[in-house]
Amino acid sequence: MKSVKNHLSLVIALLSIIFSMQVFLIVDRSIEAYKVNLASSYSIIAVSKKQINSTDILKINKIISHVQELSPDSVIKRLSSDMKNTNVELLKLTLPKFYKLTLAYYPTPQEIKELKSNLFENNSITKVEDFSHTHDTTYKLLLLFKNVVSLFALVVVVVTVLLIFKELRIWQYKHNERMTIMGLFGAALWLRSAVLFRLAIVDALVASFLAFGTFLYLSLHPWVKEQFDSIGINIVIFNPVDDFLAILGVAISISIILATLIVLGHKEEA
Structure with a gap:
């Protein structure tokens, strides 16, 4: 049960980063689509x-x-x-x-x-x-909205990365004794840290597939489409190939990089 909770906390943290990234992409696509509509009427x-x-x-x-x-x-x-x-x-x-x-x-x-x-x-x-006054006001509102979403996404990513780093550090402490014994028998650093990397990669895969299912469902839901139709734009909310590969790449990269930093830090302490 405790192991499930540890996995769950890491998966939720990765999901937070993935959702922030995808929401930013949706907002960016929406703004670009809205600018196309504005261009046709301006x-x-x-x-x-x-x-x-x-x-x-x-x-x-x-x-x-x-x-x-x-x-x-x-x-x-x-x-x-x-x-x-x-x-x-x-x-x-x-x-x-x-x-x-x-x-x-x-x-x-x-x-x-x-x-x-x-x-x-x-x-x-x-x-x-x-019509510069009307144009400048509209453009600045779009820019402000995009900057606010970008700042919010950045804050979420930074805070979540710190939480993931802390969670991986806890897992390292839990397996510290096993890693030390393996080190005494001459095991390579990557072999001693295999559990940590396996945890990071597995949880990254779980978070990526959960995000894939969630965003695919939202992209096909009629209510979501109605909201975008109401403001006169039509965008790709979620691309099952490109967006999923980006999500998977980000989740695995963050997990592996943080796990590597923890392992290298452990080596220095030894």
Whole structure:
């Protein structure tokens, strides 16, 4: 029973690290997917004194993916109720040209400033409306949310690693007498520490497969999908191959590294 409790504490500690890592990946994928949605709805308006070829505007900055000239007909229609046709045509010629610029992805505030500066290098462009206040607020909120989740995940990982290190140290003390006797008979260090490494690897495998089952279940659950659909994004919550290999690699690596540090520290004390 006591052995089961020791295994359970190590498995739970590893699960905490794995869950923190996977949650961070989900948040990162969600933010990137949401930025794609924002990019499709976010655009910049450029005002020009004369007509500019769309190809020339696309060459201004690689972030511009599409250019659409806005028709002035709706504005003229409101103003031309009592105007003659000749005056309407003249008004069309004198009005500035408006261009709606769609971007390839949701830019950073610095990229918006750079784009605006590049547009003004064209002497024909007199005004650029980048809606910077709304853009900067949204971008900073996304960045803040990601940083908070990253900090939380980092704290969980650091604290949990210390707990795993302490748990492995307890197991080393429990087997200290056996290891000392084996050392007196000339057993190599890796052979004396085989139990510790076996514990670390087995518990890492158990934690990885538990995490695999949990995240696979969550990724297939309709309620989870509904939550992401409600905010208009569609992401891979859990990739059974790539994510599982990453989880397995992290769990085994942490366990082996900590076990190695403990073994080397024991050797120094001897």
